[in-house]
Amino acid sequence: xxxxxxxxxxxxxxxxxxxxxxxxxxxxxxxxxxxxxxxxxxxxxxxxxxxxxxxxxxxxxxxxxxxxxxxxxxxxxxxxxxxxxxxxxxxxxxxxxxxxxxxxxxxxxxxxxxxxxxxxxxx
Numbered sequence: 001x002x003x004x005x006x007x008x009x010x011x012x013x014x015x016x017x018x019x020x021x022x023x024x025x026x027x028x029x030x031x032x033x034x035x036x037x038x039x040x041x042x043x044x045x046x047x048x049x050x051x052x053x054x055x056x057x058x059x060x061x062x063x064x065x066x067x068x069x070x071x072x073x074x075x076x077x078x079x080x081x082x083x084x085x086x087x088x089x090x091x092x093x094x095x096x097x098x099x100x101x102x103x104x105x106x107x108x109x110x111x112x113x114x115x116x117x118x119x120x121x122x123x
Contacts, residue, residue, distance in 0.1 A: 002016060002019050002020070002041075002045060003015075003019070004016065004045055004046075004047065009117075010117055012045075012047055012051050013051045013052075013054040013055045013058075014055075016045070016047070016051070016052065016055040017054075017055040017058050017059060020035075020055065020059055020064075020065075021059060021062070021064055024059075024064045024065070024075050025064075029075050030075060031075050031076070031077045032074055032075060032077075033074060033075040034072050034073070034074050035056070035065060035072065035073040035074065035075070037072060037073075038052045038053050038056060038073075056073055060073075060076075063076055064076055093107070093111075094107075
């Protein structure tokens with residue numbers, strides 16, 4: 001379920017992108033799942049088609065979804081490769097943090113700052 005908080009400072013396209021990415025990463029949306037069309041999802045969420053289109057483009061650029069002409073957008077298998085790359089990068093980052101003598105809490109704060117604000121769904 002996607003929830004867009006219209007009162008949030010986080011733009012709607014980013015809320016949508018982040019929620020879909022999270023669902024792909026936690027495997028709520030499995031590889032091969034067909035996503036709603038841009039127009040259908042825009043209508044369902046009360047958003048402009050361009051807003052949904054931007055979220056889809058960013059997910060595609062990240063390798064989480066793929067769009068096939070006339071067939072639609074699907075959760076990409078390359079998302080698994082992305083997870084493996086992220087695990088590898090995290091291992092390297094942890095080694096760097098250890099060498100630099102930075103605490104785990106500070107290291108996590110650095111990552112959170114780099115990731116930027118995350119949308120919080122309304123109750």
